Amino acid sequence: MENLEIILPEIFLSLIIMFLLLFGVFKNNSSKLIYNLTTFSLIIIFALLLNLYQVSDLSIFNNSYKVDSLATFMKLLTIGSGIFVMLTSSKYIEINNISKMEYPILILSSILGMMVMISSNDLIVFYMGLELQSLALYVLASFNRENLLSTESGLKYFVLSALSSGLLLYGCSLIYGFSGSTNFNIILENSNAGQYGITFGIVFILVGLAFKISAVPFHMWAPDVYQGSPTSVTTFFAVLPKIAALSVFIRFLYVPFAEMNDQWQMIIIFLSIASMIFGAVAAIGQKNLKRLIAYSSIGHMGYALTGLAAGTNQGIQGSISYIAIYLVMNLAFFSCMFMLRRNNEYYESIEDLSGLSKNHPLLSFSLLIILFSLAGIPPLAGFFAKFYVFMAVIEQKMYFLAIVGLLSTVIAAFYYLRIIKIIYFDKEKEKFETDHHLGLKLTLAVSTIFILAYFIYPSGLTEIVSKINII
Amino acid sequence: MDFPIISSLIILPTIGALFILFTKSSNSKYQSSKYVALFISLANFILSIYLWLIFDKSSINFQFVENREWLSGFINYKVGVDGISILFILLTTFITPICIISVISTIKHRLKDFLIAILIMETLMIGVFCSLDLIIFYLFFEGGLIPMFLIIGIWGGERRVYSAFKFFLYTLLGSVLMLIAIISIYWISGTTDVEKLYEIGIGEQYQKLLWLAFFSSFAVKTPMWPVHTWLPDAHVEAPTAGSVLLAAILLKMAGYGFIRFSLGLFPLASEYFVPLVFALSLIAIIYTSLVALMQEDMKKLIAYSSVAHMGFVTLGIFTMTQQGIEGSIFQMISHGLVSAALFLSVGVVYDRNHTRLIKKYGGLVTVMPKYGIVFMIFALGSLGLPGTSGFIGEFLILMGTFKKSFLVATIASLGVILGAAYILWMYKRVVFGEIIHEEIKSMKDLKKFELLILILLAIPIIFFGFYPEPLINSIETSVTSLLDNYNTNLTQSIAKK
Numbered sequence: 001m002e003n004l005e006i007i008l009p010e011i012f013l014s015l016i017i018m019f020l021l022l023f024g025v026f027k028n029n030s031s032k033l034i035y036n037l038t039t040f041s042l043i044i045i046f047a048l049l050l051n052l053y054q055v056s057d058l059s060i061f062n063n064s065y066k067v068d069s070l071a072t073f074m075k076l077l078t079i080g081s082g083i084f085v086m087l088t089s090s091k092y093i094e095i096n097n098i099s100k101m102e103y104p105i106l107i108l109s110s111i112l113g114m115m116v117m118i119s120s121n122d123l124i125v126f127y128m129g130l131e132l133q134s135l136a137l138y139v140l141a142s143f144n145r146e147n148l149l150s151t152e153s154g155l156k157y158f159v160l161s162a163l164s165s166g167l168l169l170y171g172c173s174l175i176y177g178f179s180g181s182t183n184f185n186i187i188l189e190n191s192n193a194g195q196y197g198i199t200f201g202i203v204f205i206l207v208g209l210a211f212k213i214s215a216v217p218f219h220m221w222a223p224d225v226y227q228g229s230p231t232s233v234t235t236f237f238a239v240l241p242k243i244a245a246l247s248v249f250i251r252f253l254y255v256p257f258a259e260m261n262d263q264w265q266m267i268i269i270f271l272s273i274a275s276m277i278f279g280a281v282a283a284i285g286q287k288n289l290k291r292l293i294a295y296s297s298i299g300h301m302g303y304a305l306t307g308l309a310a311g312t313n314q315g316i317q318g319s320i321s322y323i324a325i326y327l328v329m330n331l332a333f334f335s336c337m338f339m340l341r342r343n344n345e346y347y348e349s350i351e352d353l354s355g356l357s358k359n360h361p362l363l364s365f366s367l368l369i370i371l372f373s374l375a376g377i378p379p380l381a382g383f384f385a386k387f388y389v390f391m392a393v394i395e396q397k398m399y400f401l402a403i404v405g406l407l408s409t410v411i412a413a414f415y416y417l418r419i420i421k422i423i424y425f426d427k428e429k430e431k432f433e434t435d436h437h438l439g440l441k442l443t444l445a446v447s448t449i450f451i452l453a454y455f456i457y458p459s460g461l462t463e464i465v466s467k468i469n470i471i
Numbered sequence: 472m473d474f475p476i477i478s479s480l481i482i483l484p485t486i487g488a489l490f491i492l493f494t495k496s497s498n499s500k501y502q503s504s505k506y507v508a509l510f511i512s513l514a515n516f517i518l519s520i521y522l523w524l525i526f527d528k529s530s531i532n533f534q535f536v537e538n539r540e541w542l543s544g545f546i547n548y549k550v551g552v553d554g555i556s557i558l559f560i561l562l563t564t565f566i567t568p569i570c571i572i573s574v575i576s577t578i579k580h581r582l583k584d585f586l587i588a589i590l591i592m593e594t595l596m597i598g599v600f601c602s603l604d605l606i607i608f609y610l611f612f613e614g615g616l617i618p619m620f621l622i623i624g625i626w627g628g629e630r631r632v633y634s635a636f637k638f639f640l641y642t643l644l645g646s647v648l649m650l651i652a653i654i655s656i657y658w659i660s661g662t663t664d665v666e667k668l669y670e671i672g673i674g675e676q677y678q679k680l681l682w683l684a685f686f687s688s689f690a691v692k693t694p695m696w697p698v699h700t701w702l703p704d705a706h707v708e709a710p711t712a713g714s715v716l717l718a719a720i721l722l723k724m725a726g727y728g729f730i731r732f733s734l735g736l737f738p739l740a741s742e743y744f745v746p747l748v749f750a751l752s753l754i755a756i757i758y759t760s761l762v763a764l765m766q767e768d769m770k771k772l773i774a775y776s777s778v779a780h781m782g783f784v785t786l787g788i789f790t791m792t793q794q795g796i797e798g799s800i801f802q803m804i805s806h807g808l809v810s811a812a813l814f815l816s817v818g819v820v821y822d823r824n825h826t827r828l829i830k831k832y833g834g835l836v837t838v839m840p841k842y843g844i845v846f847m848i849f850a851l852g853s854l855g856l857p858g859t860s861g862f863i864g865e866f867l868i869l870m871g872t873f874k875k876s877f878l879v880a881t882i883a884s885l886g887v888i889l890g891a892a893y894i895l896w897m898y899k900r901v902v903f904g905e906i907i908h909e910e911i912k913s914m915k916d917l918k919k920f921e922l923l924i925l926i927l928l929a930i931p932i933i934f935f936g937f938y939p940e941p942l943i944n945s946i947e948t949s950v951t952s953l954l955d956n957y958n959t960n961l962t963q964s965i966a967k968k
Contacts, residue, residue, distance in 0.1 A: 372617055377643075378610040387650075394654045402654075406647035413643055414636070417620070421632055425624045455610065459543035 006058050006067045009048045009075070010115055016041045017108050024101035031101040035093075038104035039086040042111075046079045064122035064183055066251075070468045071119045073320065074247040078114050081239045081327050082107070084447075087439030088335050089232030095344050098143050098230055106143075107236065110136035114244035121255070123172040123182040126248060130168070130212070133241065134161050140236065141229045153228025160221045161211065168208025174201035175256075187256035199263050205252065206267055212245040213301045214294075216274035226294035231346060234290055235334040238297050239327045246304060246323050250316055253308065254470045261311045268309040273404050275302030280412035289337060289348050292415065293330070296374060299412055300326050306405055307389040315392035317465045324461060325385035325454075332370045332447035338440055339363055341433050350419060355428025364423050366448040373451045375416040376409045381454035388462070476522055477535050477550045480515060480560065481598050484567075487511030488590040491583060501582050505575045508586040512568040512593065519557075519564040526557055528945055531952035533603060533666060541607075545657075549603040549664060554949035555800060558942060559600040559720075559727055562807045565931075566719045567593045569924050570712040573815060576920050577711065577822055578626060585626060585712070588618040592716060599724050605653045605663040605732075612688075612724060613646055619713070619721065626710040634701075634708035641701040645691030652684035656736075668736055669956060675739055675964060682740035685733055692725035695785060696755040699778045706774035707827075711818030714770065718777050718810035723803045726784045730796065734788065735953060738960040741789065748789040749879050755782030756886035763893040769817045769827045772897055773810060776853060779886060780806045786883060787868035791957060795871025796950050801942060802864025805852070805935065809861055812849040812928040816842070819921050820901075823914045829897060834906035839916045843902050845925045850898045852932045854891040859936040 004011070020034050049072060057068040086104070093099045113133030120126035138161070142154020176182050178197035179190040191198045207218060214222040226234050253264060279299020286292040304326070307319030339360075340347040357364035373382035386409065393402045454461075490511075491504045526534060536551035552560065567589065574585050595618070598611030616639055624635035657663050659677055673681065691698045702722075706714045734741050756779050763775035780802065787799030819842065820835070821827055836843040848859070855861035865887060872880040906912060917925070935942060 368621075377617060378613045383610075383613075387654075390651070391654055391657070394651065395658050399651070399655075402651050403648070406651060407644070410640060410644045410647060414640060417636060417639060420620075421624060421636070424621065425632055425635075458541065463543060 003058065003060065006052060006060060007065065007119075009045045009052070009079075010112065010119075012048060013041070013045055013108065013112050013115070017105060017112065020101075020105050020108070024105065031099050031103070034101050035086070035090060035099070035104045038108055039083060041108075042079055042083045042086065046076065046083065049076050049079060059121060061125075062183075063185060064125050065116075065119050066121040067119060070247060070250065070320075070470060073464065073468060074118045074243055075115050077324055077327060078111060078118070078240055078243050081243070081331060082111050082236075084331050084443045085232070085235050085239070088331070088338055088443050089235060090439060091437050092232045092338055092346065093230070095341075095346070096144060096230055097146075098232075100143075103140070103143060106136045106140050110134075110140070110236075111240065114240060117244045118247045120248070121184045121251065123175065123184075126252075127165075127169065127172060129244075130248075131165065133244065134165065134212075137161075137237070137241065140233045141225055143233060144230045147228075147230075149228035150230060151228075153225040156228075157221055157225045164208045164211035164218065167204050171201045171204025171206075171208065174198070174204065184251065184255040188258070191256065191260070198257075198260070202257060202260070202264050203267065206264065206271075209245055209249055209252070210271055213242050213249070213304075214298050215271045215301050215305060216278040216298060219275070219278070219298045222298060223291045223294040226297075227288055227291045231290065231334065231337060231348065234293075235331070238293060238330050238334070242297070242301065242304075243323055243327065246319065249305075249308060250319070250470060254316065258471060265309060265311060268305055269398075269401060272302045272305035272309055273401065275299060275305065276405055276408040277302075277411075280408045280415075283412070283415045284418075286415070287350055289350055289353075292350065292419075293333060296412070296415075297326075297330070299408070300374075302408075303386060303389055303405060306401060307392050309401065310392040310396045310398065312392060312396065313469050313471050314395060315389075316470055317462075317468060318388040318390075318392040320468060321388045321461055321465050322385040324465075325381045325451075328447045328450050329370055329374050329382055332366065332444060332451065333374070335440055335444040335447065336363060336367050336370065339432065339436055339444070341436075342430060343433075347432075350422060352429065353419065353423050354426040356423045358428040359431045360434070363444075366444055367423055368420055369448055369452050371416045371420050375413040377413070379455040381451040384454060384458055475537050476518070477552065477601050478537055480518055480522070480564075481550070481594055481601070483515050483518070484511055484590040484593040484597075488587045488594075491587050491590070501586075504583050504586055508571050508590060509568060509575070511590065512564070512571050515593065516564040516568055519560050522552070523557055523561060523945070526552070526554075526945075528554060529948055531948050536603065546606050546663060547604060548607060549666075550598075550601045550607070551603050552601050554946045555730060555953075556600045556727070558800065558804055558945060559723055560597055562723070562804055563593060563596045563600065563720050566715065566807065566811055569811065569815075569927060570715050572920060572924050573715070573818065574710075574712045576918075577818065581625065585622070585710075588622050589712065589716070592618045592622075596720050596724070600727060603665045605656060605665065605668075608665075608728075608732075609646075609650060609653055612728075613643075615721065615724075616642060619717065622713040622716070623705055623709045626713065627708040629708070630704070631708045634704040637701045638705040641691055641698065642688075645688040645698070648684040649688035652681045655681065665731070665735070672960065673736055678737040678740035679743060682733060682737040682744060685728070685737075686744070689725040689728045689733065690751075692728075693722060693781050693785060694725075694778060695751045695782070696758060696778070699755065699759065702778060703771050703774040706777075706814075707768060707770045711814055711821070714774075714814040714818075715811040718773075718814060719807040722777065722781055723807060726781065726788065726799065726803050729785065729788050730800070730953070734791070734796075734957060738957045739964055741957075742791070742961060745789050745791075748785055749876070752782040752786040752789075753879065753882050753886075755779060756786070756883055757889070760886055760889035760893060764889065764896070766893075767828055767830060769829055769897065769901070770814065771827075772829075772893060773813045773817065776890065776894065777806070777810055779890060780810075780853075783865060783868050783883065783886070786879070787864075787871055790868075790871040790875045791954065792871040792874050793950060793954060794867045794874070796954070797943060797946055798864050798867025798869075798871055800946050800950070801860070801935075801939065802868060804942060805860035805864045805932070808928055808932050809849055809852040809859075812845075812925060812932070813853060815921075815924060815928070816846045816849060819917065819925075820914070824910060829900050831908060832901040832911065833904045833908070834911060835902045835914070837906065838912060838914050841917045841922065845917070845922075845929060846898065846902060848929050848932065849925075850894045852936075853894050855887060857936070858933065860932050860934075860939070862936060863939045 116129030144150035283295035373380035533551035766772035
């Protein structure tokens with residue numbers, strides 16, 4: 001048998017899922033226990049992955065499943081943020097009556113799907129991972145089934161996502177038809193730029209992927225789903241699927257079609273410019289924080305794609321750094337949202353933040369840091385994320401993209417400032433409760449300190465990321 | 472390695488800010504925070520004086536340079552000072568304690584946060600003046616937006632939100648273009664280290680675009696006409712200490728940037744764009760002086776006068792003459808002191824009468840004689856009366872300008888007259904005349920601490936007016952070397968053609 005130990009984390013995760021499922025079925029009222037076990041097993045998987053970090057560039061199952069530095073780093077990001085999502089939302093799901101034993105199991109299955117996506121080096125494997133991930137997410141989105149918005153968002157997500165999966169599958173079949181294989185490396189050998197079928201295939205697959213990371217013009221689902229889903233699920237939505245989809249983006253574009261970059265570069269540039277501008281402009285009028293963060297994440301995905309448009313290793317590394325910093329900022333932001341609780345009810349409108357700084361100085365200070373960082377103001381981490389991406393873009397002399405990107409940060413700064421204004425300049429409202437559990441506080445503290453102190457030692461992330469060389 | 476004196480200057484206020492953040496005051500008056508802030512800022516001032524004393528004024532090199540690896544392999548944390556930057560550091564460390572004294576005695580609402588914001592601001596401002604790497608410079612330059620936004624927004628007047636947003640978005644918009652230019656320089660020259668860039672220079676074909684990108688940022692910050700509109704709003708709405716920081720130091724960042732980066736890195740483009748800068752500066756001098764003449768709000772009047780004074784500064788810098796540049800630096804230091812003092816003076820009467828409208832005053836001299844005297848010193852300093860520091864700066868700038876163009880200098884001289892007109896007219900309406908309003912009669916003269924900070928500001932204004940030597944001495948070598956570098960660049964490119 002091949003060296004199965006390199007997929008040990010995935011094997012372990014699958015076993016855990018099955019075990020927890022059986023355990024949950026046979027033991028009543030075990031949801032709390034399962035939740036904790038889930039968090040614990042994610043930590044074990046994180047350790048297993050760390051152990052794998054030394055392994056470089058191995059593949060398994062007839063070269064259709066790759067474990068290289070890209071895959072391991074992205075999986076670490078996924079699992080790491082998975083742990084923090086679990087830590088932050090335990091109280092939320094209890095209060096909102098969605099603490100059922102299926103909830104953590106669905107999260108685990110979708111994480112498994114993501115891990116498969118991240119490692120896939122083959123269209124079929126990639127599609128399998130994607131569907132495993134998405135099916136779990138459809139259910140999660142509508143998990144609060146007594147809530148109208150939640151059910152609606154689940155259905156909406158399902159219908160649109162199924163459509164995009166269909167397009168994606170059509171693209172896969174076109175590529176298979178014209179290159180004779182589904183394996184990325186064999187596609188690379190067999191394809192050439194003259195084949196229109198391949199070009200169409202790329203376009204269809206890009207559409208499908210753009211849908212998954214909610215890039216404009218395939219973003220329509222995002223605001224409704226973000227707003228409708230339970231906040232714990234929104235946290236999950238805002239971070240994890242993007243990591244997986246971005247790594248597929250990288251592998252799909254740069255392994256089989258690296259030499260055809262003149263064919264897809266324009267599409268990526270368009271997607272990123274449209275997302276950056278739309279994300280910035282559309283967020284201005286929002287009143288709901290979750291909806292606002294949906295538009296903001298559309299914009300942020302635009303920046304992440306910008307790095308891919310550069311077509312260099314530097315660009316890929318920029319995008320990866322971007323997503324890493326983005327996920328910390330988003331986790332921090334959602335931790336703050338989980339703290340807006342009063343009498344067992346969570347508040348999610350921007351107006352509820354009014355005058356927060358008077359009653360909750362530390363929480364407001366964290367929000368201040370997070371929001372300025374999201375806006376990309378130096379010396380916070382968010383600035384460095386943009387800096388890495390635009391370094392790569394300007395190296396390729398793509399000045400137009402850089403100028404549009406940076407100007408849209410100015411527009412985006414407006415709506416982040418608006419929230420800060422409400423927190424700091426407006427009249428205060430009632431106090432929120434302050435008895436938060438340890439996991440939530442820990443997440444917020446760690447992520448805020450990361451954002452604030454990133455500039456002291458920025459080399460740490462760049463050194464790790466610079467080992468990822470795809471081209 | 473020697474004691475990292477520059478880094479200590481930069482970090483010390485932040486340490487103070489952290490200390491204040493994490494100490495809980497037992498009483499609501501924040502006694503301990505006040506003392507910590509004052510102590511830290513004074514310690515920083517003493518440290519910077521020490522730096523000035525041990526600084527070798529005859530050397531053309533950057534001194535006390537610290538160079539550490541920061542973003543591995545491509546950007547280093549590099550700081551150091553030359554004769555020009557050390558003056559701005561002194562100005563910063565001098566103005567900060569004055570701001571802090573003014574804040575602790577006038578602000579009651581969220582005092583602790585205000586002190587933290589001021590100390591963080593000090594870190595960032597010192598950082599701007601001594602960074603020798605473009606990226607590091609950008610971090611400090613932009614980082615200043617955050618505390619200033621909060622200072623205007625939290626402690627400002629009625630339209631504070633509008634002003635804070637306008638300030639933030641205007642400056643951010645200008646600066647992102649500079650970021651693109653900085654990154655481009657990295658890819659063109661392979662480094663963002665300012666010293667190395669001075670040596671290798673930047674290709675002629677890139678200079679104009681890069682210059683414009685830097686200009687967009689500095690012009691907004693200076694502010695130059697027509698992007699000056701954020702300044703009056705920001706000044707009017709900001710609390711007194713905020714206005715002081717803004718006028719005394721923040722505006723100087725751009726002037727410093729022009730000298731250090733526009734002239735130093737892009738000599739050919741600077742030469743090419745001289746007419747543009749002259750035109751904008753002249754418009755700023757004449758137009759904003761006229762606008763200042765018509766203001767009814769004292770703070771707005773001083774804000775417009777700042778724009779006019781900064782017009783002189785940009786004019787002087789781009790004359791590319793020894794006198795012009797030295798005059799500009801001198802004018803910036805002097806304006807830093809004078810405008811700070813003027814804003815504090817307005818703050819004094821605002822605290823008593825809660826209005827800044829000129830027509831609500833009149834006859835102050837009868838009830839506040841001491842105030843009348845110190846305010847007079849600053850008004851005269853602002854209009855550049857011989858014997859005040861304002862005169863030396865304007866005189867040197869006009870001297871430099873005459874060398875370059877007679878016409879420009881003549882028009883600029885008109886600005887001096889207008890400057891005298893608006894400031895004296897305001898002074899007359901506020902301080903002299905009959906008392907018309909009842910509430911003026913009950914106004915008390917300067918308190919001790921007010922007198923203290925105003926006199927502290929008056930001393931250097933008069934001292935440097937009579938004896939400018941220490942300042943000029945400090946900048947002379949650096950300016951000479953800057954101009955040498957500039958002229959060799961020009962002659963080389965002409966020789967090539």
